[in-house]
Amino acid sequence: MSGDHSHNDDRIDCGSRVNDSHKHKDKYKDKEHKHKDHKKDKEREKSKHGSSDHKDSSDKKHRDKEREKMKHKDGSTDKHKHKDKEKRKEEKSEPEDDFYHSPKHEKSLKRERDDDNESDIKPKKTKNKKGEVTDGKKKGKKEPEEKWKWWEEERYTDGSKWRFLEHKGPVFAPPYEPVPSNVKFYYDGKHMRLSPQAEEVATFFAKMLDHDYTTKDIFRKNFFKDWRKEMTSEEKATITDLKKCNFAEMNEYFKAQSEARKAMSKEEKLKIKEENERILQEYGFCIMDNHKERIANFRIEPPGLFRGRGDHPKMGMLKRRIRPEDIIINCSKDSKHPKPPPGTKWKEVRHDNKVTWLVSWTENIQGSIKYIMLNPSSRIKGEKDWQKYETARRLKSCVDRLRAQYRDDWKSKEMRIRQRAVALYFIDKLALRAGNEKEEGETADTVGCCSLRVEHIKLYPEKDGQEYVVEFDFLGKDSIRYYNKVPVEKRVYKNLQLFMENKEPDDDLFDRLNTSILNKHLQELMDGLTAKVFRTYNASITLQQQLKELTTDENIPAKILSYNRANRAVAILCNHQRAPPKTFEKSMQNLQTKIDAKKDQLSDARRELKSAKADAKVRRDEKSKKAVETKKKAVQRIEEQLMKLEVQATDREENKQIALGTSKLNYLDPRISVAWCKKWGIPIEKIYNKTQREKFAWAIDMADEDFEF
DNA sequence: GCCTGGACTTAGTAAAAACCTT
């Protein structure tokens, strides 16, 4: 967004990508009016070319569904647990094409999912496949209970996500605390007392006064409109112009508050910490199928002003406070249901084990549903993640075929097929996102592959010594700019020319294509294939290949630099950018200072070594020989330290505006990294921090050094 | 087919915590 990212005016990496939403804004500024009727355009386009002929692509899906049903031909209704268990055993023999089990795990594939006995629910204890409790009879006092290896057990195959689910419900935002009466609000220079409702919303704005947002017209307009809705009629009558509002004292007050918080004594801070820990222990976990699992976001989002990213038409709108009456609870029937706060009721309590969420509510800005779900370390998220990589690996084994096919389709006589083939080529080659249509005026104007418009690409028959160059320039997810110049095959180029013929800049480039059509096609090519699988596949395969290429037989820091560089190649491919840290320059300088100091230290040490050597030559005694050895060691040590610092500097510099985290967390098969660590004797901690190790526990446990993606 | 709602993954930034210096 031009707001949030306003300090990024020159996001540029070593290549040619830029993220520069400010300058961009101008380019797009009259978009708002211009493509009001995009959809209509598309429709018009379509009817012009005759309605798109649609082969039935859902065959496959139906087949799958049938297969799913078959598994339940015994008619079990999941109500009878024993039956259910038996059924599961049977299912076990059915090979799950999706899953890779290394032979050494083959034997322990069963998961106990019995919920048949309340007293059985001991979250902290893990059970092995035989159902024996393998709890803490261990000697150690603080024995961190054995971690549950869900990946050695079976998955549900009937579409249910759990058998038993119990939790305490969400933690609500703290109630509004009015500001002290000496903290005044002024309208048109005159002190004015606000009603609590109006005051609360005013404080939201006051807190953001230092932020760029509050200078933006849309933000101010939206805020003011929603604020007025909270005012009493008198307030409404008086306060008619936001420019005349003075929130300065409120702003000061909140700044002082945060200062005070920072300045708190150790004891006070500890107390708060303990209280947070208590809440975490009480609300931060749930019990799902005999296991205590961490919840990702157990706190309800507090009210505030909506901060959309990019040029979001709704920025500044009031995000309302969520009450128990808005909340839907999901848990098992036979669990202890969470209690709403005294004097309140939940909107609904349901027992839907076909979904993974514990709590949901509808948000008022877009009207979408928000959820409380489990942590990435949980079984339910981990299984899915594992599955995702298995799908990507299946793509690996047929990607050559698919590539051959879409290249062939560039020649198709049907426009829709050509478009599909070119789009797929972009998705594959450039790791573009699918690009769903978005509702105009509801969100920032961003695009992905299928929603690219003519104005987003430029064609150059020849550029920088290369033929058939396509220049991409558009805002993608989160309004991050994608800028790239790529030479393409002549056929692609010619097709693009054709697609752009007789179109306005704001017409869709692929007017005969959308994500649904594309995904239906992909589904036919490979079971479970969708556009985003290409991102996962290309990210992971790139990491693997880059690691092979870059890892040298040097010391650990150098190897880690190689890893980070491989990771970086992926981040660049996926266009994962970040705002350069505010302190980036300074921190680089500091590092350089350290390096210089280290260099001085090194030359000193070298000089000392020299003189010690000379000394030893003259004296020829044990003592001076020893001294030489010591000095030698010292020099070595310092050399190593210097090297480390230099590597660190390189790494940091290269990482200035590239975010490695996103790909590491979402696109790179962790088994590749684990295998690499094992192969080169790198401690896994050097690559994954604690959270990451928890999320990827399955991979750390199962991948050995010759894992191949 | 087409639209909408629902569920779930992916994303960057802000805040908090940990770490490192002085």
Next chain:
DNA sequence: AAGGTTTTTACTAAGTCCAGGC
């Protein structure tokens, strides 16, 4: 112990994809 810096975590917006109703 304070203060600055770096790393981690929390937060929540913004995507993808699918199913179900017309």
